[in-house]
Amino acid sequence: MTLRSNDNGPTNEEHDVGGDTIGELQQYMEDNDSFQDPIAKTTMMITLCFAYIPDFTTNVFPYKHRMFKNMKRVHKPSRSLLQKEIQRRELMFTGYKGRPIQKLLKILAGDQFKLPTVDMDYLQRIHLEYKAACENKIRKSESKHHTVETTTTTPATSIAAATPRNTTDDRLRLIEAFLSDQAKTKRLAMQACFSRRHDSNLNNSAAMAEDDYFETVSTVFNDETWVPKLTSLPNLHPDLADARVLPLKQHRTNKAKVQEQYNIMTKHLHAMVVEWEQSGNGGQQRSDDAPDWGRFDSDLVVDGDDRKNFLPASTRNNNMSYLLYFWHKLDEEGCLQQTLVKLPDRIKTASDQTSLVGTLTTKRHKTSDRKPAASIDSLARTVNERVGLADCRTGQEEFHIESEKNRRTGQEESHIGLEDNRRRTGQEERRIGLEEDRRAGQEEHHARSIGLEERRIGLEELRLHNDMIKFQLELAEKILELEREMDGFDGPPNSLYEKLNKAKRKYEQLLDSSEGRMR
Incomplete structure (x- = not known):
């Protein structure tokens, strides 16, 4: 090295x-x-x-x-x-x-x-x-495997012992899970559904998006290997002054509990932000349709970061400082308005409260003073309803246009796919035909070769047969010549000689027929 x-x-x-x-x-x-x-x-x-x-x-x-x-x-x-x-x-x-x-x-x-x-x-x-x-x-x-000692307990103490307390750190860990990277995609999908006017089909999509998001959040919260870190925020609240890790403790959660906590937190936080903005301590009484609504800017506030003074009055003694951390995290992620202003009506209507600062006045209103305001409110509601209907129709038309576009695209892709299949099928059939022709030619050539080989073997056998007949014929002629030369032959005059002549003629006939076959 x-x-x-x-x-x-x-x-x-x-x-x-x-x-x-x-x-x-x-x-x-x-x-x-x-x-x-x-x-x-x-x-x-x-x-x-x-x-x-x-x-x-x-x-x-x-x-x-x-x-x-x-x-x-x-x-x-x-x-x-x-x-x-x-x-x-x-x-x-x-x-x-x-x-x-x-x-x-x-x-x-x-x-x-x-x-x-x-x-x-x-x-x-x-x-x-x-x-x-x-x-x-x-x-x-x-x-879990330890033997539990038998003790005398009341039903209330048994329930308290069996149910771990949901502490402030558990809620802070849940807020980190709400905004975790693992749940970010599901959160954006859910908020996109909330920001649109829904018909029945889109309501089903919103419900599915909610289920996916809260299921993912509960899985992240219950993961023991996931340990988020709490940053130090001393100006926000004394409870958030120390930086610390937020490991999983005894408390466990599920999808239903996560959804319940999310609805409660967003409801309280929406009321806090509305009151903070209307008090003048925020960004000069911005409306909730402003892009920077609820954003904390040190250059705009008068008395510093006093958001802790706007915690819910009825629960201020119950240590709900985690709402301030939720506010800070949403502001940091840039999704405060998207999360709180675009809430579903079932949550947002329950959180609408009149600002305490806005109601601090000693002037008495007469009945005649309230009538114009009521008529203006009625006119505003009518305009909002009509705008809502127009938005709903627009959303439906966009949905139908998108569906028709997808249907036509699917048909074109299906047609192109069929043409590709036909072309591939034709190519495969031509390839199979060429292969069959090649094999048929090979078989024909093989058969022709076998026939020629058999014919050659037959001719060879005939030549051997002719050679044998010629040899026998020559042998018979030699014997006849020897008999003519013999002296003192006493046998019958025609016995042996006639037999030899018959054999000679037979061999000559066989030789002629064999040569004829060879030709």
Whole structure:
């Protein structure tokens, strides 16, 4: 291996966000494009701990617990991830790809490749969070199998013990789940449905979008490996002054509970924002159709950030500071107006309240003073209804146009698909016909070759037969010649000689017929 030091040293970009310094390692670990699988991110964290934390090991509790026996590969360093870390930091040395894990760990542990302080703090923090989550999971598992001692309890205490309390941190974790990356797509789809006038078909789509969104939020909230971080907001409320992590505790939720909490929070928050805007402490009494409605701007407010004074009066002693955090997060994400102004009527009508500041007056109104206002309200309602009908008709026409466009597009695609199928079928039939013709020609050639071979064998057999007859004929002629030359032959005059002449004539006939067949 050849080591080369970087002339400029390892670089580490730092960003200051909300008073917290974010290093290059944190940006890399929190990038969804780098780690789409939570298991891969955990393995990367363990690998970096082996590389940069002295004497780090996973052969201790809680990693050695039987609950994590299937995660042995996750709790070990990975050579491919070590190579990925070398490439991320652009460390200037070569020959590292073929080296074993221990060699790479030893190199990264050297002083010349030491992590910057901000990255080291982040690595130790996420390791402690992961370790705490593992220990918490073990405790929960053991508590389920622990023998419960028999005690005398009342029904009320039994219910209280069986139902974990929904704490402020649980609600803050739920707010983070509302705006998590995992639920972002479903949230946008749901709000898009709320922002339109609905007919019966679109109402069904809105209900399905709501179900998908709240189901996703409940899944994210109940995920023990998902640990969001609460930023420090001391000017917003004393309860939000300390930055902290929000791990999953005893409280669990489901789709119905998430939907109920969402409706309650948005209802209260809508009333708070309306009162804050009308009081003059916000953005100079902006209406809810303004694009910056509810947005906090330090240049516009008079007495600083006093939004905590607009918490619901009837529940101000019940520690609802999480509503201020919900307000801050929606404002930060740029979806405050979309979330609160575009609420469904069943939620928004229940949250409409008259501003306390707007009703503070000592002037008595006569009956005649209220009549014009009532007529104006009636006229406004009539105009809104007509505008609503026009919007509904427009939405229906757009829906029908889109349906017709999709139908025609589908027909064109179907026609093109049929033409493609016909062309492919014709090509396949021509290919099969050519193959059949080729095979038929091969069979005919083979049959012709077999016939020629059989004929050749037959001719060879005839030649052998003729040669045998010629040999027998020559033999008979030799015998006759010998008999003529014999002296003192005493046999019957015609016995042997006649037999030989008959045999000679027979052989001559056979030879003539055989030569005829050969011709």
